[in-house]
Amino acid sequence: MKVVGQPLPHEGARGHVTGEALYADDLCGRFPGLLHAWPVLAPHAHARVTRLDAAPALEEPGVVTTLTAGDAPGEANTGPNRHDEPLFPDEVMFHQQPVAWVLGETLDAARRGAARVAAEYEPLPAVLDIEQALAAGSYLTAPLRLADGDVSVLESSALRFEGELRIGGQEHFYLETQAALAWRDEAGYIAVYSSTQHPSETQEIVARVLGLPRHAVTVECPRMGGAFGGKEVQANASAAVAALGAWKTGRPVRVRLTRAIDMAITGKRHPFLVRYAAGFNADATLRALRAELYSDGGWSLDLSEPIMWRALFHVDNAYRLPAVEVVGRVCRTHKTSQTAFRGFGGPQGMLLIEEVMAQAAQRLALPADVVRSRNLYREGQATHYGERVDDAERMGTIWSQLKSSSAFEARRAEIAAANARSAHVKRGIAITPVKFGISFTAQFYNQAAAYVLVYRDGTVQVNHGGTEMGQGLFTKIQQIAADTLGVALARVRVMSTRTDKVPNTSATAASSGSDLNGAAVADACRQIRSRLAAVAAGMPDGEWREFAAVCEAAYRQRVPLSASGFYRTPDIHFDPRTGRGRPFHYYAFGAAVSEVEVDGFTGAYRLLRTDILEDVGDSLSPVVDRGQIEGGFIQGVGWLTIEELLWDEAGRLATAGASTYKLPSWSELPPVFNVSLLERAAMPHVIMGSKAVGEPPLMLAISVREALREVVAAFGSGVVTFDSPATPERIFFAVQRVRALRPALT
């Protein structure tokens, strides 16, 4: 029986529920003589290090050594592309930046030692937000630009408006903080357990810092306790420190950031400032859009440039933009280096166009869903970067199916009637679409390799370049391998990700994990399968049915039982100079309807119901896919509502802990939560007809923001705007603004 498409539980579920699943830091007990690391953190957002004397730390009992600039035999810089992240900086670039590390026999000893390192600083002026960066001309990139059509028609549009939108960042809050464990291996080289989405890049950075060739460094990712983009680049520094410590001392070294330090020093989703002008025709179709997008990139480049590109690619969301000019620029500020986070700039780009659609609806006095649906892509239309939107009719199908299944029109009427009767507690409902481009926009990342081993007893080990962070990649890989080889699921073991099994891997990111690695694994399995078929053909009738017997026969006939598989995504290209191309292999589509209730006295709100219809192609693994949709949606709800990153005047993150930074908990789960997958949705030219599912559902949460806007509007009159996240405070004041007259007390 086929296992692809079956609703199987997560491949690691048993280990998860028993506590037997091991994460990088759970392996400490296997390393006698383990040393623990603690950073020396700078108390300034921007400063010159005028003196750093680590010697006093050595007087602290239990401190073994310190790591400072002179200790790296290679280049002590972890910046992946520009080499712009010194591991031991002489210029502090953000508050709490580590300037040195202390290694101790215990974590407490290392921590006490770090407190004794004598560091002196000369504070320098700091740039702490986008406005300050614009005033100071502080940027990490040149302007990036996409344009299409004649935007000058904007001025003569029937409806013309402009505005500004501030979009907050987001902390990943992977439950497992950054962790790495490094030791000298049997050959005297370096081995690292790292909680990383990108083992090959972690290997590259460790090799760079130690001045070693890459074959001297082995990185293994056992599994991750969540990542969401936050361990794509940001895992490298912890691994580099652990490796440098192990190299220097010859002893195993563990780095595990505490939550407070992790939040203080690792990058987040980029805050954005967007300035826009939009023109609409009288029939509510968009005529032209002009916008400037500024992101707060923090102190170093990281992935900020491709993130801005993806924001620019997604300013259309699911809407046809006949004339557009969007310019994006990454600001350099004295903050953590903002990084990848589920959606990778797409969410910020989409929030802009959804703001524009909502305001157009209010200004034209039309229901927002009408304005949105009139602008949805139609078959044959192309994006503002020239890529035809294949299967655009799926968007319309999803829209109408979801409106019907969620009883959208009837509920909206019922809500309007109820709101008229309730002065202080009101409800609102909204529907929003998502179209999300699938592929890394850096073309060369769109490749994957796999190495599949079949043993004589018919059991299988699958190695591939993807990492498991909870998204269910290993479950899907196991299913793909089992079906392609034609064996039972239990025969297939998916190995942890190691750079000595599959080299030069891409990050597990961009929702591409199963598309790329699944195809590579299937390629390897098909090679073995065809070799085995030849062997089986020569076997007596009863015997060839038994997979193990065929494997044994193949072995005895000297037929190889291992194979490398490979996959490269076909037909994708993009030219950043012209802003034209086909950067995406295909688009993922979906839509959500959300209903919320707001208490006008306080601004407090509750999400009452959400209905989602998502196009995942032919689902490889329905339980996994539904989990991605629900989890991504709730994570998006957090980003747009209660998750608020705040920095104080000194540039210190004021919300650096779970008690001050609130992620969604049980109280944010809507009591009614219906998730459906689009039927008859097989996607040609993608592994087994499936579509990517990791990132797109996050942006379905925009339906919650738009439902909040509907409720606020019901409290009064006027155009409703509020920045993101829509905290209870922002909703409270938005209600106050639209309440022309507060209802008189009776």
Next chain:
Amino acid sequence: MSALAFVLNGREVEIGEAAAQTPLLDLIREQGLTGAKEGCAEGECGACAVLVVDADGRPGKSALRVVNSCLMLSALAAGREIYTVEALATNGVLSDAQRAMAGAGGSQCGYCTPGFVVSLFAEQHRPDRTGPCEDEALAGNLCRCTGYRPIHDAAAALGAAPDGPLLRRLERAAPVLHAVSVGGFSRPATVGECVALLAATLDARLVGGATDLGVERNLRAKTWPHLISVEAIDELQQFTSTPERVLIGAALPLREIGERWRDAPDAVHEWLTLFGSPPIRNRATLGGNLATASPVGDGAPLLMALDAVLHIAGPSGSRTLPIAQFFTGYRKTALMPGEMLTAIEIPKPLPQSVRFFKIAKRRADDISTVALGVSLDVDRGRVRRARWAFGGVAATPLRVVEAEAAVSGGPWNADAVARVQAVLDKTLRPVSDHRGSKEYRLEVSKSLVEKYYWELQS
């Protein structure tokens, strides 16, 4: 068993004086039991959750309480019996809670899962549970992957707890906490001993459930020359309700207040539900909440609205103090050196109307931006007595006496609301911080008065 030892999954573990102030989580993980994990080190995420066998209302029997092992300083485990996720499967056969979580797709990355499993297991084994497992029981666990729906389904799928070693264990009494006195840690058995210890060790710090102290330990690496645990003092665990008053022992965990004060006004039960999460309420105490004197603590506003009286013991005997006089400044109280809270008394009859409002970013388990405790007695159309007590609007919890005078003796109507709001405009001086701006704090405080009025009308 030595004075500083506990039983972990049936095996005795020595704590050792050096580890007395080490988080229990670290000690457990050093035993090779790595299921419990550090997620936040603040008692917010529940990834470190473990089960403590604790006394139950049923004589001679016991119950499983979920606690955050990251906040529990190891010495506080002395004499206790503790189980981790590793103890829940029997001979490789998963427990119901584990099977339900795995089957429902309740784990993705799996890092938070042992904590959820432990909470779900305790909820399934809750002796007074009659209906399905309550979602609220899992409110002390955070998951970043699933969005909670499958975990909700797993909880809903659980029936009665099946027979098993842990269920049978609950038919026997929990270990009785004995007095402990070792270097740097004491657990006296009486108030008298405790006061004497306080007098003898001036640098000693009292500890109840350590839900605040544990955070100081983890975030600021704080250690204390001497800790005195009040958990073994029976008098501090009392709860009595008579026609004249309710008396709540200062060290009674918050959970038990709700369980034992069954006929309390709805406001009290709502207040307790908003007061931390279940693992926090299993450990946190009202005495600790008041003595830490946080301006955003949830305890004071409602207790002020109820005219609570604090019972204090000290070197020169016992005294009582109205709660309105207790907070003397930011994180400062009227406790003299050597004094301790022993009980919180709530006089009866209770006000005709009492409410507690909490404004926060997240609806559950968040710290107040603003809290309001309000009570009102109206006689023949005239306000006889009103209390407006706020958290989050000043350096201390604040009873706004002027607003009481503004409505006293007059009718309770829209004009009275406006008069209270006018007083708040003049007297509240909130500050801006990461929880809310000063403008929001002031405006929402005024708005809450109106909300209270409106809800009373309708």
